[in-house]
Amino acid sequence: MQSKNINFLITDVLRLMRREYRKSDLVMTLMQARTLLSVSRNEGVKQVTLAELLDIQPITLARLIDQLVSDGLVERRADPKDRRANALFLTEKATPWLLEIDKEINRVREKALQGLTPEQIDVAMDVLTKMHENLTDD
Numbered sequence: 001m002q003s004k005n006i007n008f009l010i011t012d013v014l015r016l017m018r019r020e021y022r023k024s025d026l027v028m029t030l031m032q033a034r035t036l037l038s039v040s041r042n043e044g045v046k047q048v049t050l051a052e053l054l055d056i057q058p059i060t061l062a063r064l065i066d067q068l069v070s071d072g073l074v075e076r077r078a079d080p081k082d083r084r085a086n087a088l089f090l091t092e093k094a095t096p097w098l099l100e101i102d103k104e105i106n107r108v109r110e111k112a113l114q115g116l117t118p119e120q121i122d123v124a125m126d127v128l129t130k131m132h133e134n135l136t137d138d
Contacts, residue, residue: 017108024104031056033101035064036090039074040098044087046079073097 021030028036038053039045045053051061065088068074073094076086090098113121 013112017112020108020111021104024107026100026104028097028101031064032067033104035061036068036073036094036097037101039068039088040090040094043089046082046085046087047076048085050088 018030021033026033034054035050038050042050042053047061047065048058051058054061065074065076069076071093072091075089075091077089079085079087116124
């Protein structure tokens with residue numbers, strides 16, 4: 001059994017949740033799904049900002065966005081404030097994909113939280129929220 005190391009535990013739970021997601025029938029990769037979901041939550045975001053949010057290299061994000069654009073799910077538009085930059089927006093075609101991603105997120109969450117009481121889930125959320133606040137740059 002692993003020692004009580006919160007860093008290890010959080011990282012390992014995330015790894016296991018990603019592995020569970022990959023078991024889905026969704027033909028989109030986990031990174032494509034994360035990127036599409038992030039665009040939906042931040043429409044009009046610049047690619048460089050989105051790369052920072054996803055904690056990936058801009059060139060890696062560019063390839064992901066290229067695929068999502070090719071699939072007709074995202075479109076790049078010139079940023080009116082900076083013509084060198086592109087802003088990212090969803091297309092209507094993205095809506096059913098987002099619904100499928102949401103189903104998978106819920107399925108994985110339900111499996112991860114299986115056997116926990118609502119009170120335990122609330123406490124876990126409170127603790128993780130506080131940890132997130134502590135580590136978020138001001």
